[in-house]
Structures are given as structure tokens and as C-alpha cells.
Amino acid sequence: MTRFLACLLLIAGLAAPMAWAAQATVRSGDHGDFTRLVIHLPRPGEWVLEERPGAAVLRIPEGVTGFDLSEVFTRIDRSRIRDVVPGALPSEIVVEFACDCAVRVEDQGGGMLVLDVFGEPKISEVLGHQGRESNATPEPDVTATDLPLFLPHPTAPPGVPDRLDANVQQNAEIGEAVKAAEQRLLEHLGRAAARGVLQPAQRLPTRDPALQPAEPASAAKPVDSSIPLGVLTGTDAAIDAHMRVNGEGLNDTTCLDDVAFAIAGWGAEDFNTGLANWRSQLYGEFDRLRPEAALGLARHYLHYGFGAEARGSLALHEVSQPVLTILSHIVDGGTVAEAGPLTGQAVCDGAVALWAVLALPDGMDRQDVDDKAVVRHFAALPDHLRQRLGPMLARRLMALGYRDAAETVLRRLDLAREEQDADSKMASADISARSGAVDRAQDRRKEVVAKNTTQSPEALAELIVAEIAAGRPITPETADLAAAFAFEHRKSDAADRLAWAESLARAGAGQFGDAFAVLEALPDDNGVARPETIYDLLHDRASDEVFLTQIFPRLETAASLSARTANRLAARLGTLGFHQQAVLVLRGGATGSAGRERRLLRAGNALARGQSRQAEAEILGLSGRDVDALRAQARDMAGNHAVAARIYAALEVQDKAAHAAFLAEDWGTLANAEDPVLAGIARLKTGARDPETGPEGVLTRNRTLLDQSAAMRAMLDRLLSSYPVEGVLQDGQE
Helix, strand or coil, rough: CHHHHHHHHHHHHHHHHHHHHHEEEEEEEEECCEEEEEEEEECCCCCCCEEEECEEEEEECCCCCCCCCCHHHHHCCCCCCCEEEECCCCCCEEEEEECCCEEEEEEEECCCEEEECCCCCCCHHHHCCCCCCCCCCCCCCCEEEEECCCCCCCCCCCCCCCCCCHHHCCHHHHHHHHHHHHHHHHHHHHHHHHHHHHHHCCCCCCCCCCCCCCCCCHHHHCCCCCCCCCEEHHHHHHHHHEEEEEEEECCCCCCCHHHCCHHCCCCCCCCHHHHHHHHHHHHHHHEEEHHHHHHHHHHHHHHHHHHHHHHHHHHHCCCCHHHHHHHHHHHHHCCCCCHHHCCCCCHHHCCCHHHHCCCCCCCCCCCCCCCHHHHHHHHHHHHHHHHHHHHHHHHHHHHHCHHHHHHHHHHHHHHHHCCHHHHHHHHHHHHHCCCCCCCHHHHHHHHHHHHCCHHHHHHHHHHHHHHHHHCCCHHHHHHHHHHHHHHHHCCCCCCHHHHHHHCCCCCCCCHHHHHHHHHHHCCCCCCCCCCHHHHHHHHHHHCCHHHHHHHHHHHHHHHCHHHHHHHHHHHHHHHCCCHHHHHHHHHCCCCHHHHHHHHHHHHHHHHHHHHHHHHHCCCCCCCCHHHHHHHHHHHHHHHCCCHHHHHHHCCHHHHHHHHHHHHHCCHHHHHCCCCCHHHHHHHHHHCCCCCCCCCCCHHHHHHHHHHHHHHHHHHHHHHHHHHHCCCCCCCCCC
């Protein structure tokens, strides 16, 4: 029984790869400008096209045991295609041309290859006329190839001079053909090297035609390569077919074709069936990896939204697949570190525009986007991918300034379900917030928080930030919920962002001690915290006691904040009488309007500490009414009362101008003061007398002197009451 089971397993193992191998059918059709051959393969797979003079060889490395050619010439004549015959291998067919023809192969998907033969010649025919023949090799492995970039002289046919021979100048047509062929060859080599198909084994040697004459044709060395230069692989054709000049793009951009993003057709109808299919094809005979199966498996994963699994399959494929790698990060909902080939493709009319927008990093400034193409190709995605990518796409479009397109994306999502999910509500909140509908956005976020989904922590964080920005307080319950989310996700990628939200919430709730504790526990390179916001809340909302309690241990930190925030903190310290501490906060430099404000604050603090010279030095070179007021105070403090009086008078601060003039004993100016007491004192000091009335006589003069003495006494009393002197007891005081 055991032997029977072993035999069964052996037979099943041998039959598994054979089950996928079968005969391919070739049919034809005439389309006027070209003749088409349609090859129906048993299953999708890689293909290789080798161009030869007057013919082309199509090879299917895997899954084909032969070709049915019985119906090739039932619908076409032999004007372009002379014959189609089997090749040296069962997996090859040879298409013989009856004209100077060009050939093109495209993979139409579903195991159908199309080979078109055109009547006009192309550059490969020029190479053929020069005697360039490909060295056919059996079933090359194109996944990793080392091709030396040393290019020997091509073999020249009889009667045609070598390209380095001086006689080439006598034949302009051949010279131009050689030049064009050489340029095309170098372009193909450069493209292949950039894709990783070619890896230089040595540097290209420098050859001086003047010093090194051309070698005879018989001595020409063949190119040491496992891939003939006339071979076009399925990988090459797929990449070439993806590139096209999009004349309808916003900037005539060279765009990637839709074939590279046909994700809707990459998956089987059933995930498990497709998974089993591709995994069974991963390894062939002798456990040899089949790269095309790894690529198919990766695409199958991408179709169903499994980005990490797709990257695992791509790792098996030795040729880099940058587009598929980018798509794998996008479907996972992650960020793309480098857009690579999708850079600048958002202006295109094809499907690449959709993926280029999704690949943009957060915080990008507005840029040109073909938003209509983005919405159109988004609608063509499978429903499960629309549900996953739609909210992210809507937020990205809104951030780029395309509000209508963002709303259209969300409407398409809403049509497919009865109620918005958390992702869509978050996207809707973002659009509302950017449109100025802050209250509506907050309502959406509150709904997401209440649902307690995976989006709830992010929704709460955005809600707290928006509440603080609107100047509204945060309830202690909200702060506690933020702390719970931060603790729960402390080891996730969102840990720093949620901790910052907790710090904001604590400060908004007036719990500044806890707010600073959370803020200072964040790593220095967190990238999300804005300490100025916490210090601004401390300045605006904390009582004097709380303010001083929290700011005194953090004077060094306060000094390192933005100039605007540091100035505000120093101003409040000065107002509370802590001028020395204010100076510590203001010790750094600043520019612009904040720098001017800082110099004025320093001058005010210097005056408060009795340093008039320091105050004038701080405002040296500045101008303005606020500067003149400080300068007048400094001059007054320094004893230069006359100058201070003139500055005050220019500022129309009459009371201070009169006081400075009084101290300067400028009685002439003071005689016209609005203050009657000071004006009277000035008149007394200058000897001015009120005119006498009544008849002349001793009694009258004495009565006048008594009246003036009483008036002067009253004036002195008013002067003392208006300008009390420290240390002198007032009436009624003991």
C-alpha cells in the first residue's frame, strides 16, 4: 500500500508540470497595412522574439509543446508572410517574410499573443542589410544576464566597407544607416542596463579609429552574450508598451501606458483558486523558479489588496519591478518613499494618473493633475480596491486643491454602500475642514470616535487639534480618552502622533503639568510635536500661579522656542515683575517684526531694572512712537528731563511732558501747561502777577498780598496732593 501511494505521488508530481503544457494554436488575419498572427497559448507566460534577416523566431520558454499551424494561410496570402514553420525547438516557430518587413509582438492578456507584420522596413532591416545576424541560443534566461559592453566591429558583407573605413564617406546612405543603427543599438543597451537586464562585466574600452584600423571581417569577434542583440523579450515589450507619448496630457508628458496598471484583470474570480494556480507554477523541473509565475502571483495579490504578500512574491523575481513595488505599498495604505517612474505622471490621461496621485507624499504643494482621468480610472477599479483606496485618494486630491474630484470620489463610494465607513467619514471630515466647514468636520470625527474603530484614535487626534486651533477648551474626559489611545498604541507607528494629541488635550483641559510631562517624554525627532502650541496655551489660559510654576523650570526651553512665543512668555513675566527671568527668555536673537518686538521688550526690562543706558542701546537705530516713548523714559530716568519733555510733547503725552518740564525747571514752557497747578507754579517762578484791581493804597496792597499768599498756599497743597512725595505723611496719616 505504501509503495502504491508513493507511485501515485510520483506520477502526480511528474504530471503537474505537464498539465500546463499543451499545443498553441496560430491563426491569422489581414488588416490592410499589416498582417496579423494570433497565437493562443495554453496559459499566459513569457515569450521571446528573435529577429533575423528576412525572418523572426517566436519562442515560448514555458508551457508549449508545439504549434498548430494548419490555419495560418486560410485567411491571408503570402505577400508579407512567406511561410510559418516550426523552429529548432518544439517551443519555437519561424515567421519568414516576403518583404522588407517590420514585426511587433504584443501580449493581449489571457494567454493571447499578437504578432503584426508591417510592410515598411525598420532599423532592424538596416542591420540585416549590414550583415548583422543574431546568434540564436536555446531558451535564454533573461532574469539575470551579464553582458560585456565591449562591442566588436560588426561583420561587413562583401562589397560593403567597414564602418571605420575611410571609404564610408563615399557612401552617404550606408554611412547614415550605420550611424542610425549604432545610435539605436546604444539606446537599447542603455535601456537594458538601466532596467537591470544587463550588468557590465567590464568598462567600455576607448578605441581611437585613427590609431586602431578596423579589423577584417574574418577576425571580428562575436559578442559574448547569452541574449542575441536581435532578441526582444516579453519583459522588454511590456515595458516598451507601457511607454507612450501622451499628446493629450497637460504637458505632453511621456506617460506609462494602462497595461502597467491593469490591476482589475490581474486576479482570478476566486482568490484561493488563483492563489493555488500561481503557487503551483512557481517552481518547475529541478526546483527551478519560474519568474513569470512569481510575477503573476504578485499581480494576483495586488488585485486583492495584499501589498506585503505581493512584495514577497516580487522578491523572488530577480528583475526589479518598481511600478509593482509602488503599487504594493499603496494598496497597503502606506506611504511611498520614492515615486520613481510615477514621478510627474499625474498629468497623464491614463490610469497612471490615479496611481501617481496615490504615490504622492503627504504635505505636497498643489500641482498639475488630470483629475478627470484620476476619477475615471478610479471608477474602473474593482469594488474592494475602490473601498480601500477611495478615502485616501479623496484626501490626497483635496490636499492638492481638487475639491470637486475629491467629492466625486466620495460620492462614488457612498453609492456602493448604505452607510459611510470610518475611512470615508475621515476623508469627508478632511474635505469639510479644508473647505472651512469646521463644525461639520468635527461632527464627522466625533462619529468616528464614537464608533470605536481602527480610525478612532486618528479621528480623536484630529478633533483635538481642530478644537485647540478654534480656541475651544478640551474636556477632561476627552483628555483621558486621548491618553488611553496613546497608551494602547504606544508601540505602533502612530505612537508619537497620539502622544502629541494627548499633550495637546491635557493643555487644553488646563492640566499643564501632565501636558508638559507627555510632551517632554516624546523623542526629539518625533516630527509631530509643536511645543510652541503648549506654551501659547500656558500663556493664554493658565493662572499667574500655574504660569509661574510651569515656566520657571523651563526658562531654557522657553528661550529656544520661536521668537513670537518666547516674546509673549517674556512679556508676561515682565508684567508680573520677573524682569530678570524675562531677560533669560529674551537672550536669543530674532529677525523681522519679532526681532523688533524683542528689542523693545529688552529695553522695557532694562528700564524696569533702572538701566537707562542699556535701554537706549537696545533701541538704537529703531524708530516709531513706541520707540520714542521708551527713549523719553530712558532720558527722563537719566536726568535729561528737558529732552524727555520735548519727546513727550511730540508724542502729545501732555501730563508726562509737563512733569518732565517741571523737573527740568522749564518754567516758560510750563506756564502754558494744561495742568493749572503746574502752570501757576511756573507763573510764580517767573514772577508773573495777577493784575491788581481797586484804588491805590496801603490797605489794598496788603489785602492783595494776603490773597496771593493764600492762593499760593492752596496751590502748593494741590501740588503736593497731585504729586505725592514718598515718605511724607499725608493729612490724616500718623
